[in-house]
Amino acid sequence: MIYQGKQKIWSDYQKEIPDDHWFYVRSCIRQSFFPASEYYFLKICRDMLGRDIYESAHHTTCAGIAYHCDTIPQETAMTVVARQFALMTEAGYKNLVTSCITSFGNYCEILETWREFPELEARIREKLWKACRREFEKPEYIAHASDLVYKLRDEIASRAKYRLVDAASGEPLRVVEHIGCHYSKMFPHKGVGGAEYPCVLSGMAEAWGGKVIDYPERRHCCGFGFRQYFVKANRGYSVSNTHKKFESMEPYHPDMIITNCPGCPYFLDRWQYVIAEQEGKTYGKGGRGIPVLTYEELAGIVLGIDPWDLGLQIHQVGPEPLLDKMGVEYDPSRKYLGLDEKDILKPGLPTVLKCC
Amino acid sequence: MGKLYDELTEDYRFKEGLKTCINCGTCTAICPAAEFYRYDPRKIVDTVQRRDEEGILELLKSETIWYCGECMSCVTRCPRGNGPGLVVMALRNLSTKLGYFTESEKGRQLYPLTKALTGNILNLGYCVHPDTFVFRDHPESGPVFEWVLEHKQDVYDRMGAAYGRQGEGALRIIPQEDLDELKAIFDETGGTERIELVEKFSEKKAAEMGMTIEEYRKYTFEHCSRGHFNNEEAGI
Ligand code: SF4
Ligand code: SF4
Numbered sequence: 001m002i003y004q005g006k007q008k009i010w011s012d013y014q015k016e017i018p019d020d021h022w023f024y025v026r027s028c029i030r031q032s033f034f035p036a037s038e039y040y041f042l043k044i045c046r047d048m049l050g051r052d053i054y055e056s057a058h059h060t061t062c063a064g065i066a067y068h069c070d071t072i073p074q075e076t077a078m079t080v081v082a083r084q085f086a087l088m089t090e091a092g093y094k095n096l097v098t099s100c101i102t103s104f105g106n107y108c109e110i111l112e113t114w115r116e117f118p119e120l121e122a123r124i125r126e127k128l129w130k131a132c133r134r135e136f137e138k139p140e141y142i143a144h145a146s147d148l149v150y151k152l153r154d155e156i157a158s159r160a161k162y163r164l165v166d167a168a169s170g171e172p173l174r175v176v177e178h179i180g181c182h183y184s185k186m187f188p189h190k191g192v193g194g195a196e197y198p199c200v201l202s203g204m205a206e207a208w209g210g211k212v213i214d215y216p217e218r219r220h221c222c223g224f225g226f227r228q229y230f231v232k233a234n235r236g237y238s239v240s241n242t243h244k245k246f247e248s249m250e251p252y253h254p255d256m257i258i259t260n261c262p263g264c265p266y267f268l269d270r271w272q273y274v275i276a277e278q279e280g281k282t283y284g285k286g287g288r289g290i291p292v293l294t295y296e297e298l299a300g301i302v303l304g305i306d307p308w309d310l311g312l313q314i315h316q317v318g319p320e321p322l323l324d325k326m327g328v329e330y331d332p333s334r335k336y337l338g339l340d341e342k343d344i345l346k347p348g349l350p351t352v353l354k355c356c
Numbered sequence: 357m358g359k360l361y362d363e364l365t366e367d368y369r370f371k372e373g374l375k376t377c378i379n380c381g382t383c384t385a386i387c388p389a390a391e392f393y394r395y396d397p398r399k400i401v402d403t404v405q406r407r408d409e410e411g412i413l414e415l416l417k418s419e420t421i422w423y424c425g426e427c428m429s430c431v432t433r434c435p436r437g438n439g440p441g442l443v444v445m446a447l448r449n450l451s452t453k454l455g456y457f458t459e460s461e462k463g464r465q466l467y468p469l470t471k472a473l474t475g476n477i478l479n480l481g482y483c484v485h486p487d488t489f490v491f492r493d494h495p496e497s498g499p500v501f502e503w504v505l506e507h508k509q510d511v512y513d514r515m516g517a518a519y520g521r522q523g524e525g526a527l528r529i530i531p532q533e534d535l536d537e538l539k540a541i542f543d544e545t546g547g548t549e550r551i552e553l554v555e556k557f558s559e560k561k562a563a564e565m566g567m568t569i570e571e572y573r574k575y576t577f578e579h580c581s582r583g584h585f586n587n588e589e590a591g592i
Pocket of ligand 1: 376377378379380381382383384397398401433434435436437438439440
């Protein structure tokens with residue numbers, strides 16, 4: 001009985017993700033801190049797996065961060081998003097895929113609010129027309145980019161050069177996954193697996209050979225908190241929440257953390273550095289941190305793409321222990337080179353956190 | 357019905373965020389802000405639900421409403437389908453409109469936030485951008501990002517981004533015609549008016565505090581008094 005009940009809940013949270021033809025919108029944070037993740041998301045989906053993903057040079061932010069920092073009215077955020085829908089409509093697409101969880105939540109919230117209050121949708125249509133002379137159809141489907149990678153996980157697995165296993169022992173790697181609050185806490189039915197059994201990342205990790213760790217604070221916020229990070233005076237909130245998560249996952253000895261939202265990998269990576277420098281505490285072996293990867297970076301590693309092409313050198317926590325454990329081939333001397341082997345010097349080293 | 361409560365009911369986030377609160381405290385139990393800040397979303401929702409005008413006025417002028425991280429963890433867990441985080445957004449919106457945000461230290465931070473985020477959107481097309489991400493303000497980004505910022509063009513070229521170039525791609529230059537559309541949207545939807553309002557109230561407060569507006573921006577961005585966190589005594 002209980003099992004059947006769970007099956008029922010589970011089936012409620014399955015998403016029928018369209019297989020092809022997507023209008024792509026970028027993320028403020030992912031393109032700034034993990035630009036190669038966006039580059040390889042498109043390259044993997046388009047060139048390796050043959051999907052049609054369209055990008056318009058005219059699209060912009062969804063304004064979600066400004067909205068959640070309370071700096072713009074709701075109607076401004078809605079009309080900026082309506083403009084993205086208009087660009088999608090003009091390009092002939094019906095499915096929108098976004099590179100950001102804040103955007104994903106923002107799009108879902110806006111469509112839900114319009115569904116409940118159609119007069120507001122009508123007003124936004126009017127405002128968009130007045131401001132930009134544009135009209136739009138609402139997307140038939142909104143996905144986060146990770147939903148697509150989840151959908152394509154077996155195709156990626158079938159082309160894998162490396163698996164998430166310890167190359168020496170053959171044991172699966174221990175993976176912590178962090179899906180990010182706005183993926184399924186506001187609208188559980190919009191995320192794969194809902195808020196109770198989210199499997200967008202664990203599905204990838206398992207398809208690629210890893211073992212997912214369940215730990216007490218698995219669903220706790222990374223600590224972004226919008227204004228709680230952007231204002232320097234508030235960052236105690238942000239680092240305290242991250243610290244709570246790391247203390248909770250530490251006894252399970254994770255080999256890596258995989259993240260959904262573009263903000264979370266930044267915070268889970270950089271606050272490890274700050275905790276190390278301030279408290280002398282590190283969570284990896286030998287004074288190192290736990291490598292934190294975006295799902296695009298992980299897919300890239302599995303597919304055998306060079307870690308330095310994937311941008312792992314611009315994380316503060318060095319990825320080397322993970323790469324070594326998986327048996328990934330890489331050239332340490334090329335880590336910080338620019339294009340065409342150009343010498344662009346190297347970053348300084350932290351005092352406590354061991355990096356490479 | 358009271359005036360402030362009526363104003364709140366105009367906000368769609370309020371319409372969605374407050375149904376019937378049974379005061380169970382589930383939201384507070386799950387809340388990452390409540391864990392560290394002197395913050396209790398249950399109390400906020402209760403004050404508003406009781407239509408306690410005095411209590412609402414106090415909230416609009418308080419530090420309290422600015423502690424929420426808008427993570428929306430409370431939305432998933434509330435057994436009555438409320439969204440305390442959404443109620444807080446409506447309270448913040450009203451506090452801003454009425455100029456009460458300058459009455460609290462955390463509320464005053466709206467000025468540096470507005471400057472930075474709306475400035476980035478209108479000038480660069482994105483909320484966050486490496487061109488305005490200053491290492492001095494972000495030492496937590498680490499030596500690796502200090503290096504990235506010193507070698508932006510080379511690093512972003514290496515990462516396959518279109519930094520400094522037109523066309524598609526990460527960090528591309530957004531065409532002026534698109535920035536003009538964003539500005540037109542801000543003008544049409546109250547975004548520009550909101551920026552001007554925040555500036556007006558902040559300039560007044562800066563004068564009261566004996567600061568130039570730039571000193572005020574820096575101070576509100578950096579200064580954290582004691583007493584916000586659960587584990588500390590109040591003080592300067
Ligand atoms: S969880 Fe919901 S019902 Fe319970 S106190 Fe919070 S808002 Fe009220
Ligand atoms: S949205 Fe705000 S009130 Fe709700 S759980 Fe997050 S921090 Fe707490």
